Each structure stands twice: as structure tokens, then as C-alpha cells.
Amino acid sequence: MLTYLAKRLLEMIPTLFGITLISFLIIHLAPGKPTDALSEMNPKMTPEARERLEKLYNLDKPIIVQYGLWLKRIVKFDFGESFSMDRRPVMQKIWDTRQPLLDRRLFITFMLNLMAMVIILMIAIPLGISSATHQNTLYDKITTTAVFLGFATPPFWLALLLMMLFGVYLEWLPISGLKSMGYDSLAMGSKILDRARHLILPMFIAAFGGLAADSRYMRSSMLEVIRQDYVTVARAKGLPEKKVIYRHAFRNALLPLITLMGLSVPGLIGGSVIFEQIFSIPGMGQLFFNGVMARDYPLIMAILTIGAFLTLLGNLLADIGYMLADPRIRTER
Amino acid sequence: MRTDSPGSVFWRRFKRNKLAVAGGIIVLLLFVVAALAPIVSPYKPNEIDRKYILMPPSLAHPFGTDDLGRDVLSRMIYGSKISLAVGFVSVSIATFIGLIVGAVAGYYGKWIERIAMRFIDIMLTIPTFFLILAVMAFMDPNLWVTYLAPEVQRILEVVIIDPNIMTIMIVIGLTGWMGVARLVRAEFLSVKERDYVMAARALGASDLRIIFRHILVNSMAPVLVSAVLGIAGAVLVESALSFLGIGVQPPTPSWGNILTLGKDNIEIAWWLSVFPGLAILVTVLGYNLLGEGIRDSIDPRLWESDRT
Numbered sequence: 235m236l237t238y239l240a241k242r243l244l245e246m247i248p249t250l251f252g253i254t255l256i257s258f259l260i261i262h263l264a265p266g267k268p269t270d271a272l273s274e275m276n277p278k279m280t281p282e283a284r285e286r287l288e289k290l291y292n293l294d295k296p297i298i299v300q301y302g303l304w305l306k307r308i309v310k311f312d313f314g315e316s317f318s319m320d321r322r323p324v325m326q327k328i329w330d331t332r333q334p335l336l337d338r339r340l341f342i343t344f345m346l347n348l349m350a351m352v353i354i355l356m357i358a359i360p361l362g363i364s365s366a367t368h369q370n371t372l373y374d375k376i377t378t379t380a381v382f383l384g385f386a387t388p389p390f391w392l393a394l395l396l397m398m399l400f401g402v403y404l405e406w407l408p409i410s411g412l413k414s415m416g417y418d419s420l421a422m423g424s425k426i427l428d429r430a431r432h433l434i435l436p437m438f439i440a441a442f443g444g445l446a447a448d449s450r451y452m453r454s455s456m457l458e459v460i461r462q463d464y465v466t467v468a469r470a471k472g473l474p475e476k477k478v479i480y481r482h483a484f485r486n487a488l489l490p491l492i493t494l495m496g497l498s499v500p501g502l503i504g505g506s507v508i509f510e511q512i513f514s515i516p517g518m519g520q521l522f523f524n525g526v527m528a529r530d531y532p533l534i535m536a537i538l539t540i541g542a543f544l545t546l547l548g549n550l551l552a553d554i555g556y557m558l559a560d561p562r563i564r565t566e567r
Numbered sequence: 568m569r570t571d572s573p574g575s576v577f578w579r580r581f582k583r584n585k586l587a588v589a590g591g592i593i594v595l596l597l598f599v600v601a602a603l604a605p606i607v608s609p610y611k612p613n614e615i616d617r618k619y620i621l622m623p624p625s626l627a628h629p630f631g632t633d634d635l636g637r638d639v640l641s642r643m644i645y646g647s648k649i650s651l652a653v654g655f656v657s658v659s660i661a662t663f664i665g666l667i668v669g670a671v672a673g674y675y676g677k678w679i680e681r682i683a684m685r686f687i688d689i690m691l692t693i694p695t696f697f698l699i700l701a702v703m704a705f706m707d708p709n710l711w712v713t714y715l716a717p718e719v720q721r722i723l724e725v726v727i728i729d730p731n732i733m734t735i736m737i738v739i740g741l742t743g744w745m746g747v748a749r750l751v752r753a754e755f756l757s758v759k760e761r762d763y764v765m766a767a768r769a770l771g772a773s774d775l776r777i778i779f780r781h782i783l784v785n786s787m788a789p790v791l792v793s794a795v796l797g798i799a800g801a802v803l804v805e806s807a808l809s810f811l812g813i814g815v816q817p818p819t820p821s822w823g824n825i826l827t828l829g830k831d832n833i834e835i836a837w838w839l840s841v842f843p844g845l846a847i848l849v850t851v852l853g854y855n856l857l858g859e860g861i862r863d864s865i866d867p868r869l870w871e872s873d874r875t
Contacts, residue, residue, distance in 0.1 A: 382852070
């Protein structure tokens with residue numbers, strides 16, 4: 235088991251390396267110099283000042299050297315200074331150690347995605363299983379139709395509709411940010427409640443896309459498994475149907491879903507840009523969006539790298555899940 | 568003796584599948600609406616009427632008006648052109664790149680395959696929307712003016728009006744080819760040792776001829792399905808980009824940028840949010856139904872990837 239895990243970890247190293255290379259190349263092969271954005275906005279920028287700036291970012295050196303220097307810095311989580319007005323270190327923007335953990339951008343995005351994943355699993359698995367075990371009944375037809383419709387629904391549109399319904403007409407839920415105006419003066423209990431109320435809509439939207447895909451996948455995977463001989467055998471020896479489904483079929487049907495979960499991480503994290511933008515959530519996705527608008531190159535490179543790193547982390551989690559669910563891998567030497 | 572051609576088998580199965588036919592009809596209708604936009608839309612898409620700002624749906628304006636008094640229905644009809652164009656062109660770009668990369672990797676194998684597949688893994692590791700946004704940020708908006716011949720530009724201008732739409736198509740295409748490449752490679756691996764390929768090689772056919780005439784034609788079915796489903800994805804991405812304000816720029820109408828107005832006026836104008844979103848939903852649904860219908864109707868003998 236440990237060897238399997240170690241092997242997977244080792245395999246990640248070249249991928250991680252490649253990711254840094256690609257995020258580096260996207261920026262350096264793009265037309266125009268990275269410092270253009272910085273100098274365009276500043277009319278006082280003289281050719282000499284520009285040259286100094288290029289020297290500062292090592293843009294006068296060959297590209298291989300630049301990549302090496304950049305790599306050497308990011309190993310220490312130093313992604314350089316942001317191009318924006320405040321010139322703060324990029325890492326401090328993403329992970330501001332002066333703020334409480336709950337308000338750090340990377341933490342917000344990470345937790346939202348993690349919670350969305352838990353919600354997806356909690357709804358998609360039972361939905362897929364019950365739909366499969368009741369194949370061709372009215373219930374199955376309704377859920378299958380709902381899932382198919384969900385698949386075609388743009389999440390940002392659903393977000394708009396829910397904001398309109400729960401925020402504007404019913405006034406039950408707040409529609410922007412993570413906390414209310416007078417948050418700091420609230421008592422502990424009200425603070426938690428306040429945050430929870432702000433999280434309901436964004437969490438649902440974050441989970442929504444994966445929900446449709448995963449329950450559909452769970453259903454077809456389950457349908458395939460319950461036709462297998464070992465399930466027939468389990469039934470033939472007189473096991474109650476519940477036991478057949480949950481002990482014999484479920485675990486085998488789960489395997490492809492775990493793989494799918496691992497694969498869906500990049501989509502989920504990428505979606506942060508959209509839902510953080512809609513709900514004005516101060517997470518990494520929003521920061522990335524602003525960075526793209528301002529052509530803040532160091533910031534963009536940093537978030538691309540961190541985002542890919544999170545994906546690898548998700549894949550690793552999927553591997554561990556796979557290991558727990560599949561005894562064949564667990565006992566492999 | 569009469570044998571069924573793959574085409575007639577396909578058509579017979581497809582016709583039986585009501586949902587697939589419904590998807591096909593939706594897609595066909597979209598084409599008709601987009602092609603006849605100037606005729607079917609009641610107003611000009613950019614016709615401003617200051618007397619009728621943010622009017623709810625009425626007989627004169629079935630889907631209401633926006634913040635400049637423009638007719639939402641007319642803007643949506645013109646928006647369908649963009650949605651169709653972006654869907655088709657970006658998926659064509661993605662499919663083309665995917666075919667080439669997948670074919671080369673699958674046919675030549677060895678280190679070429681290893682590098683190509685590793686590259687695909689890495690591209691798939693970068694969060695999808697992050698990658699799209701990053702490439703978007705660094706694309707020169709005047710790219711096509713710089714690199715394309717003037718004649719080509721003129722044709723493009725007639726068809727799609729707005730140069731930044733071209734950028735969107737290229738970005739979606741450049742970030743969406745990896746699935747096709749994997750698919751094509753898998754097809755190649757399963758087909759390249761077949762007898763007919765060996766025979767072609769023995770007869771001295773060139774690599775290019777074998778790749779295109781003998782292998783690729785036999786793996787078109789799954790590529791077609793993934794392309795049709797890919798259009799649905801491209802339509803979603805375009806609308807999301809336009810919604811965020813970095814896709815199709817106003818005054819050119821697109822479903823996504825009408826939704827932006829919906830968000831800005833969320834407290835007073837529900838019709839700006841509801842109708843364009845419904846249009847996206849129906850379009851995506853249509854392509855999904857059509858794509859899955861095609862997949863289910865293809866003669867299983869032509870369906871190689873089921874075996875891998």
C-alpha cells in the first residue's frame with residue numbers, strides 16, 4: 235500500500251515540473267513583454283526606468299535562465315511582487331498571514347471546493363444508487379431527467395436565479411460576500427450563523443455542476459455492477475437486497491466514481507472564478523480574475539501553479555480513496 | 568442479397584430514439600433562427616429606444632427591453648449567431664489539434680507518445696477556467712489582423728462581425744483539444760495492428776496515407792460524438808466568459824452579456840436573467856441529446872473505443 239502511494243507521489247514530480255514550465259511559457263511566449271502592462275499605465279516611464287524594471291525581473295537574461303531563477307524562488311513559495319499599485323508580494327495576497335485563517339484567499343477557495351466535493355458525494359452517491367436500483371420506474375425517470383437538465387444548466391445562470399429568488403424576492407439569504415457589515419461586533423454564535431448563511435448559495439452553486447455529472451455516472455456504474463455474476467450469487471444465497479446492494483455492489487460501483495472525482499477537480503477549482511465573481515467572495519478565483527484583467531503576470535503565474543498543485547492534491551486524495559475502496563490495491567506489495 | 572450500410576443502420580436507430588431526434592430538431596431550429604436573424608427578429612438588435620427602458624415583457628417586446636431600451640428577443644436572436652459560430656469554430660479548432668496530436672502519438676508511439684501524453688496530463692491538471700482565462704489575458708486582441716490575409720479577414724468579418732469573438736474561438740479551441748487527442752490515440756492503438764493496416768503498409772503506403780486513409784476514417788465515429796458534445800461545452804464557456812465581461816463585448820449581443828445586465832439589474836428586471844439563460848440551457852440540451860443520440864445509434868461494429 236505504501237509503495238503504491240509512494241509511486242503515485244513520485245509520478246507527480248515531473249507533472250509538477252511541467253506545470254511550472256507551462257505557466258512560465260504561457261506568459262513569456264505571449265506577445266509583448268510582461269513589463270508592458272506595468273509601463274503602459276505609467277506615463278512617467280522612461281526608457282531607462284523600463285530597462286531597470288526589465289533587469290529587476292531578469293527579463294534581459296535568456297529565457298532558460300529566467301525559468302531557472304523563477305523556479306528557484308517558487309520552491310520557497312516566493313512568487314515575486316505583484317504588478318498592481320500596492321506592489322505587495324504575490325504570496326501575501328494569496329495567503330495573508332496577517333489575517334485570520336478564515337479570511338485568507340487560498341483557504342477560502344480551498345474550503346469552498348472541499349465542502350462542495352463533500353456535498354456532491356453526499357447527494358450524488360445515494361441519488362445514483364437509488365436511481366439504478368429502481369431502474370425504469372417513475373422515480374428513475376424523474377431523477378434521470380432532472381440530472382440531464384442539470385447537466386445543461388449554466389451554473390452562473392442558476393446562481394442568478396437563486397439570488398433573485400432567495401435574495402431579492404424572499405430576502406432569506408444574503409447574496410454577496412462571506413460576512414455581513416457588522417460582523418466584527420457579533421457574538422461568537424451569531425458569527426458562525428452569519429458565515430453559514432453567506433455560504434449556502436455559493437456552496438450549492440459550486441457543487442451543482444459536479445452533482446449532475448457524478449450522479450449520472452454513479453447510476454450507470456451501479457447498473458453495470460448489479461448485472462455481474464457476484465451480485466447474482468449474493469442474491470442466490472439469500473442475502474437481503476439491502477445487503478446485496480450496499481455490501482457487494484456498492485463498493486465496486488464506487489471505484490469509477492472515485493476516478494471521476496479526481497478528474498473533476500480541475501473543473502471544480504476553475505469554477506471558483508465564476509462563483510466567487512458572482513457572489514463577490516474574496517477567494518483565490520476572484521484574485522485571479524482581477525489579476526487577469528490587470529495583466530498582473532506574477533500573480534497569474536502564481537495562481538496557475540497553485541491551482542495545478544491543488545489538482546494534484548485532489549488526484550492524490552482520489553488515489554487514497556481508491557486504495558481504501560479496493561482491497562486489491564491495498565494488499566499489493 | 569441486400570446488406571445494410573453503416574449509414575442506413577445508423578439512420579434507422581437514430582429515428583427510433585425520440586430524444587435524439589428532439590435534440591436534432593433543436594439544433595436545426597437554432598440554425599434556422601440564426602441564419603434568418605434579420606428577418607425573424609422584430610427589431611434591430613442595437614436599436615435604442617429611450618422611452619422604453621427596462622420594460623417587462625409585453626406584446627410589443629415579448630422578452631422585455633434592456634437598460635437602453637433595446638428589444639431583448641431581437642438581441643437574443645442575434646446572440647444565437649454568435650453562440651453557433653463560437654461552438655462550431657472552437658470545436659473545429661480543438662478537434663483538428665486533437666486529431667493531429669492523437670494520431671501522431673498513437674501512430675508513432677515510443678517517446679513521441681510519452682511526451683505528448685505527459686503534456687496532455689499537465690494541461691488537464693491546470694484548472695480549466697484558470698487556463699482559459701490565462702490564455703485569454705495574453706492573447707493579442709489584434710491577433711487575426713496581424714496574422715491573417717486580408718481576404719480571409721474580410722470573409723471572417725462578414726460571418727462573425729466582431730474580431731474579439733475570433734479570439735474567444737481560438738482560446739476555447741486551444742484549451743479544449745486534450746480529450747479528442749486521448750480518444751484518437753486510443754483508437755490508433757487498437758487499430759494500427761489490424762490486418763488491413765498491415766496490408767496497406769506491405770503495399771508500400773506512406774505513413775500519411777495510412778494515418779489518414781486507413782486509420783483515421785475508421786475512428787471518426789467517436790470523434791464526431793465528442794465534437795457534438797464539445798459544442799455544448801463551448802457554448803457554456805463562451806456564455807460564462809461573456810457573462811464575466813471578458814468574452815463577447817457589447818454592443819455585440821450575446822446570451823452571456825445580456826445575463827450580465829440581468830445581474831446588474833437583478834432587483835428590477837427578472838426578464839433579463841431568465842430568458843437568455845433558458846436559451847443557453849435549451850441549446851446545450853439540444854447538443855447533448857443529439858450527441859448522445861448519435862453515440863447510441865452508431866453501428867457497434869464501428870465503435871472501437873468500447874473495446875478498450
